[in-house]
Amino acid sequence: MHLKTLRLRGFKSFAEPVELHFEPGVSVIVGPNGSGKSNVADGLQWAMASLSPTELRTQVAADVLFGGSVRRQASGFAEVEMVLDNEDGRFGSGRPEVSVMRRLRRDADTEYLLNRVPVRRLDVQEALADAGLGRELHAIVSQGRVDEILLSRPDDRRGFIEEAA
Amino acid sequence: MHLKTLRLRGFKSFAEPVELHFEPGVSVIVGPNGSGKSNVADGLQWAMASLSPTELRTQVAADVLFGGSVRRQASGFAEVEMVLDNEDGRFGSGRPEVSVMRRLRRDADTEYLLNRVPVRRLDVQEALADAGLGRELHAIVSQGRVDEILLSRPDDRRGFIEEAA
Amino acid sequence: ITERFDATFVEVERNFAQVIDTLFPGGRGRLRLVEPPAAVLVDDDGVADEPTPAIGPGEPGVELEVSPAGKQITRLAMLSGGEKALAAIAFLFAIMLARPCPFYVLDEVDAALDDTNVERFLSLVDRYREHAQFIVITHQKRTMEAADVLYGVTMANDGISKVVSRRLPRDRREAFDPAVV
Amino acid sequence: ITERFDATFVEVERNFAQVIDTLFPGGRGRLRLVEPPAAVLVDDDGVADEPTPAIGPGEPGVELEVSPAGKQITRLAMLSGGEKALAAIAFLFAIMLARPCPFYVLDEVDAALDDTNVERFLSLVDRYREHAQFIVITHQKRTMEAADVLYGVTMANDGISKVVSRRLPRDRREAFDPAVV
Ligand SMILES: Nc1ncnc2c1ncn2[C@@H]1O[C@H](COP(=O)(O)OP(=O)(O)OP(=O)(O)O)[C@@H](O)[C@H]1O
Numbered sequence: 001m002h003l004k005t006l007r008l009r010g011f012k013s014f015a016e017p018v019e020l021h022f023e024p025g026v027s028v029i030v031g032p033n034g035s036g037k038s039n040v041a042d043g044l045q046w047a048m049a050s051l052s053p054t055e056l057r058t059q060v061a062a063d064v065l066f067g068g069s070v071r072r073q074a075s076g077f078a079e080v081e082m083v084l085d086n087e088d089g090r091f092g093s094g095r096p097e098v099s100v101m102r103r104l105r106r107d108a109d110t111e112y113l114l115n116r117v118p119v120r121r122l123d124v125q126e127a128l129a130d131a132g133l134g135r136e137l138h139a140i141v142s143q144g145r146v147d148e149i150l151l152s153r154p155d156d157r158r159g160f161i162e163e164a165a
Numbered sequence: 166m167h168l169k170t171l172r173l174r175g176f177k178s179f180a181e182p183v184e185l186h187f188e189p190g191v192s193v194i195v196g197p198n199g200s201g202k203s204n205v206a207d208g209l210q211w212a213m214a215s216l217s218p219t220e221l222r223t224q225v226a227a228d229v230l231f232g233g234s235v236r237r238q239a240s241g242f243a244e245v246e247m248v249l250d251n252e253d254g255r256f257g258s259g260r261p262e263v264s265v266m267r268r269l270r271r272d273a274d275t276e277y278l279l280n281r282v283p284v285r286r287l288d289v290q291e292a293l294a295d296a297g298l299g300r301e302l303h304a305i306v307s308q309g310r311v312d313e314i315l316l317s318r319p320d321d322r323r324g325f326i327e328e329a330a
Numbered sequence: 331i332t333e334r335f336d337a338t339f340v341e342v343e344r345n346f347a348q349v350i351d352t353l354f355p356g357g358r359g360r361l362r363l364v365e366p367p368a369a370v371l372v373d374d375d376g377v378a379d380e381p382t383p384a385i386g387p388g389e390p391g392v393e394l395e396v397s398p399a400g401k402q403i404t405r406l407a408m409l410s411g412g413e414k415a416l417a418a419i420a421f422l423f424a425i426m427l428a429r430p431c432p433f434y435v436l437d438e439v440d441a442a443l444d445d446t447n448v449e450r451f452l453s454l455v456d457r458y459r460e461h462a463q464f465i466v467i468t469h470q471k472r473t474m475e476a477a478d479v480l481y482g483v484t485m486a487n488d489g490i491s492k493v494v495s496r497r498l499p500r501d502r503r504e505a506f507d508p509a510v511v
Numbered sequence: 512i513t514e515r516f517d518a519t520f521v522e523v524e525r526n527f528a529q530v531i532d533t534l535f536p537g538g539r540g541r542l543r544l545v546e547p548p549a550a551v552l553v554d555d556d557g558v559a560d561e562p563t564p565a566i567g568p569g570e571p572g573v574e575l576e577v578s579p580a581g582k583q584i585t586r587l588a589m590l591s592g593g594e595k596a597l598a599a600i601a602f603l604f605a606i607m608l609a610r611p612c613p614f615y616v617l618d619e620v621d622a623a624l625d626d627t628n629v630e631r632f633l634s635l636v637d638r639y640r641e642h643a644q645f646i647v648i649t650h651q652k653r654t655m656e657a658a659d660v661l662y663g664v665t666m667a668n669d670g671i672s673k674v675v676s677r678r679l680p681r682d683r684r685e686a687f688d689p690a691v692v
Pocket residue numbers: 011012013031032033034035036037038039040063064065066067068143483489579582585589590591592593594623
């Protein structure tokens with residue numbers, strides 16, 4: 001299993017729809033300071049149902065919506081979809097790929113979708129845990145926070161290993 | 166006024182006496198990870214009478230003493246001396262240079278010396294403030310903490326400007 | 331559950347020592363189970379008994395120890411900026427080897443590393459590229475050259491991010507110029 | 512004391528806008544005095560009156576605003592890793608210009624910067640080298656080339672740090688190889 005596609009629309013600095021197609025192996029993302037690289041990582045965290053302001057670098061939930069620039073209006077809608085390749089059947093259900101999506105309209109509730117079907121947040125979390133993307137496994141290491149894994153307390157580190165058990 | 170000489174002995178990884186001679190202008194310190202570059206900055210903080218475990222990256226005061234290595238015994242004594250050039254007379258007293266020194270013997274008290282004469286910590290702090298090295302002026306920006314100046318509260322930032330007034 | 335934990339712990343501990351060998355040649359790394367901060371048993375009248383070490387409130391925690399070549403066992407807090415990043419990467423890979431995630435996103439984990447350690451980090455990523463997919467965000471040129479596919483994120487004067495991607499065939503790596511993506 | 516603060520604030524504000532011009536070409540930066548979080552006056556029976564905005568408990572604080580070219584005014588928290596480092600450097604230099612310290616030690620402040628911003632940072636250091644002495648710790652090659660004097664810290668397999676120094680005459684800068692110090 002691997003990440004196949006990431007689609008971002010109206011999320012942070014991605015005012016226009018953007019699609020990244022990934023392959024297995026090593027993908028490297030580059031670009032000037034402030035161009036939007038870490039926003040890609042935030043988009044993945046958000047699609048994976050994170051509610052943490054620290055992980056998402058937001059103060060309020062609506063901060064993920066494109067806030068406007070000198071040339072463009074703020075966006076009223078954000079959507080991020082991550083598509084996982086399921087050729088190895090890790091996700092069961094005989095689907096060649098699995099889609100996890102999250103949407104937010106300004107002043108409305110967040111929506112979670114699994115294979116484009118609205119589900120609860122808990123359903124997304126369980127599906128991700130089955131796919132080996134449980135929260136404790138640190139699949140996403142945020143900028144400037146690589147040491148966090150070291151600085152946690154011994155019982156937290158136990159949690160990382162228990163999750164892997 | 167500028168920093169002319171820094172001497173370190175028994176301080177952190179500087180088991181052997183080391184002397185750095187600086188000039189006005191731009192000095193750049195390089196070296197592999199873990200070689201001791203940030204320990205030089207810590208030595209300056211320590212000589213400038215810092216008691217902060219965060220700034221000094223220590224847990225107890227004795228952590229500044231060389232702790233030993235596979236080939237060498239731990240050191241029982243640490244000393245750091247910084248010599249400031251005083252050609253511009255900023256420090257008054259007609260001396261061409263001013264020396265600020267700090268010493269620690271294991272299991273004994275810290276000693277502060279100004280021009281090699283034992284003084285109280287407060288005397289060092291006042292002398293440094295006169296020289297324009299007051300704590301609030303952020304003369305030393307520690308590794309990984311460049312953002313701290315931004316992340317402080319508005320009234321802290323006022324403190325920085327007041328110090329400069 | 332404890333049995334499974336114990337088996338996984340042994341595996342992660344072996345992985346950790348192995349990965350530390352790559353990242354800190356000549357150094358040592360190990361994981362230790364430490365008793366939780368002993369619960370201080372308080373008898374009826376509120377007087378604290380001798381703390382009983384073995385039966386703390388929960389399961390034992392995991393302590394990491396890393397000593398770079400030639401140095402005494404170092405408390406993690408005394409490691410340098412670059413050494414801490416390497417130790418953290420080692421722990422992450424030690425867990426990944428026991429239970430790989432489908433993908434990992436590493437956002438500028440190489441920022442504090444010197445050239446030698448960037449190479450060591452990349453040799454680790456290269457060795458385990460079959461275990462998991464790596465998506466690495468970086469400004470280091472050496473890391474860019476290690477990519478199978480390179481993605482360039484740009485932002486014009488309008489505050490809007492765009493992405494272009496380029497496959498980097500293995501033989502043309504050397505000629506890569508980040509400014510041109 | 513307030514008079515002196517006001518005069519210094521105006522000077523630091525002007526410096527800040529100027530330095531931001533170098534570090535964020537086309538962007539804007541300004542300092543704002545903000546009222547302290549208004550003290551909520553509580554009358555005798557503990558009922559909170561309307562908070563009176565102007566007379567908070569202390570003096571007004573200082574708020575920083577930076578907006579990179581093309582972007583809306585950004586809360587500092589929304590800036591990227593590299594943008595934050597630049598904004599912090601700008602504030603530091605703005606204060607330095609109002610009241611220089613004899614020396615500054617900058618420990619890897621350039622770690623999060625891309626090549627273009629390393630150049631901007633170095634142009635700032637170069638422009639103000641007469642104002643203060645700069646001691647910069649770095650792994651960036653471009654920063655090494657900007658040195659008047661270069662100090663190499665090394666540690667053999669014995670855990671003991673040593674220092675060698677080399678004066679880098681301005682004309683030989685380009686030929687410098689950090690591995691050789
Ligand atoms: N909701 C939003 N709407 C519009 N722009 C946003 C929003 N949130 C963040 N941004 C912009 O995105 C930029 C930051 O992007 P990001 O942190 O991804 O940069 P980066 O490419 O990782 O840079 P660096 O190399 O410095 O880490 C900021 O300049 C910020 O203004």
